[in-house]
Structures are given as structure tokens and as C-alpha cells.
Amino acid sequence: MRKSIAIDMDEVLANTAQGLLDKYNNRLGSNHTIEDLGNQKLSNAYEEDIDIIKEIIFDRGFFGELEVIDDAIEVVEHLTKDYDVYIATAAMDVPTSFDAKFAWLKKYFPFLDEQNFIFCGYKGVVGTDYLIDDNPKQLKAFKGTSIMFTAHHNLEHDEFIRVNSWLEVKEYFDQQL
Numbered sequence: 001m002r003k004s005i006a007i008d009m010d011e012v013l014a015n016t017a018q019g020l021l022d023k024y025n026n027r028l029g030s031n032h033t034i035e036d037l038g039n040q041k042l043s044n045a046y047e048e049d050i051d052i053i054k055e056i057i058f059d060r061g062f063f064g065e066l067e068v069i070d071d072a073i074e075v076v077e078h079l080t081k082d083y084d085v086y087i088a089t090a091a092m093d094v095p096t097s098f099d100a101k102f103a104w105l106k107k108y109f110p111f112l113d114e115q116n117f118i119f120c121g122y123k124g125v126v127g128t129d130y131l132i133d134d135n136p137k138q139l140k141a142f143k144g145t146s147i148m149f150t151a152h153h154n155l156e157h158d159e160f161i162r163v164n165s166w167l168e169v170k171e172y173f174d175q176q177l
Helices: 016-028 047-057 072-079 095-108 136-141 166-176
Strands: 004-007 084-090 117-120 130-133 145-149 161-163
Touching: 016 047, 072 166, 095 117, 130 136, 136 145, 145 166, 161 166
Parallel strands: 004 084, 004 130, 084 117, 130 145, 145 161
Antiparallel strands: none
16 A cells, blocks of 8 residues: 655745745845744744735745745655655645645646645644655644654754755655655
């Protein structure tokens, strides 16, 4: 019987933090870097600009313009040979993101069945064997094997299996067979 993997979109498949930071910098004429954020998300690091940050995130096109994280497409396609792969993205915090996220997934991952796209909030309801996510809260709620994808904001967490790249994801799951 094939095992199943749920994969988060933001900061796992899509470089959301860099996309947000780029738009923020363009808007304010600043030149902040991911390193400047330390282990914080942009909204925490620059709370004084929360209205601008929310305006960027809630723009209906924002999530459709994000870059794919290196090697994600090739590795996800590789995983589909031996695993049932689902995309589980927390879209409820930003309900305007649904259309753009759906289009982005269809564009970059056309080999996945769109019926395997899960738009949710709380990932504790996702019933796959594995979850690859950058958010410790979501990984704690998940009932299967939680795998943390490294992002600038989760470096202090060590309670999960950690992967630092999509090539490490491939290596991990190839070893599970």
C-alpha cells in the first residue's frame, strides 16, 4: 500500500517570504533582506508596517507571482512515483489567496491531480502519513510523521525531522522505501 505525503505550499514549495519582502521593499523603497528578519516573519519584524504587509498579502495576485523553491518541481514529481502526494496549504488566514494559489499549483505542478489540493486552516485534520511544512504549529497538530522544511523563522525548532532542501526531501523519502 502506498504511503501519502502532504506538502505545504508557502515557504516549502513557494518562496513566499522573499516574495513578500521584495514587494515590501519596493513599496517602501527599502532594502531589507531575509537575514535582517532573524527568526521572525516580516509581520513581526516590522509590526509598524502591518497594514502595508497585510495589503500586499491580501492582494488577489500576490500568491500567483511567487517563485518556486529550488528543485521542488522535480522532487515532487519524483515522489509521485512511489507516494500519493497532496498539497495542503493554509488558505483560511488569507481567503483572497485561493484563486492565485490554485493557479500557481496548476502552473508549476501540472502532474498533480487538482483533487489532491487541500485548502485548509488547521492541518491536524490532514490524514496523510507525512506532512512537510515550515510551521511548527501545523507540524505539532499533525498526527502522522512531521517533517520540518527549513525556513528562516523556524531554525530554533529541533523537535521534528528536518530537511534543508528539496534534495534532502528526495533522499529522506527514497530511504523510506
